[in-house]
Amino acid sequence: MNTTLTTLPIIGNDGMDSLVTPWCHHYQLAHPEIQFACTMEGSSTAIMALAADASWVAPISRSPWQYELDAFVKVKGYAPTCIHVGYTGHGPRANAKSPPALYVNQRNPLSGLTMPQVRALFARGNPQGEISLWSQLGLQGEYQHRRIHLYGLRDDGKYATAFRHLHLQNHPYPPHYEPLPDRQAVLEAVANDPFGLGAVGWFNAAAYEKEARIVALAAEDDADFVLPDLAQVRQGKYPLSSYVSLYFDLPPGRKLDPLLKEWLVFTLSSEGQEIVSAQTHSAEGYISLEAPQLDIQRQRLAQW
16 A cells, blocks of 8 residues: 655754754654655754745754844744754864864963853943953963953854854944954964954864863853863853754744654653764764753643
């Protein structure tokens, strides 16, 4: 007897193919009448495809950029919905992506920064004041009378813009912030400038470990400084970590499609999370959710 196949398209982050493919394979064991057409070409394709009804679900390994959300809202009239299924990146590790981070020259003695200090450094007009001198961070000696040279990416709607929205309360960067064309240029600037402080997204930080280092961060003034190593990211303590997320189109007041909900439920199951854990030591470095975060995501999904 012939069975009519239903093909469901999934468009999104390329690295997440290692998660999406086994999730889909498991789903097909229970639903042989369904097949998937996965086009995994990057996070930048995910939300746009969802807005165009070209994707059943949108896998993305970073927070959506504002222009992507704006485009979805313009088309649909409401924002996309998501669940988080893990974290993306830890390090530094050789030939692997470290999460978004701040970097200083290896000569720099800075022990760490709190996120309120990060806002004071990078946000022009920060209500709690601004920091522009190394002495304001307690550094003495050759740093005592020197300005902080800020390096980062161009504020062009992508990472640097998302950083402003997520961590700087949408304030603009200060005049002395020097935007550079790519992540490598930022790391090279810091590597050659003992008074530099750079901000970039996912990067092979280990490639510059002799010249530059990641700055430990604390979420609040009274919190401990942490680096984006596996243990700290897994516990949700590193302030610049990004989630591995699955976005979907859920109109206000509507219930989630039962087939999609079943697929999403599996990603948060023990078996689904083991698929995430299997990629922890890959180049992408995906990390499954600890029990408290996992419970939160399961409860959110249950309400839809």
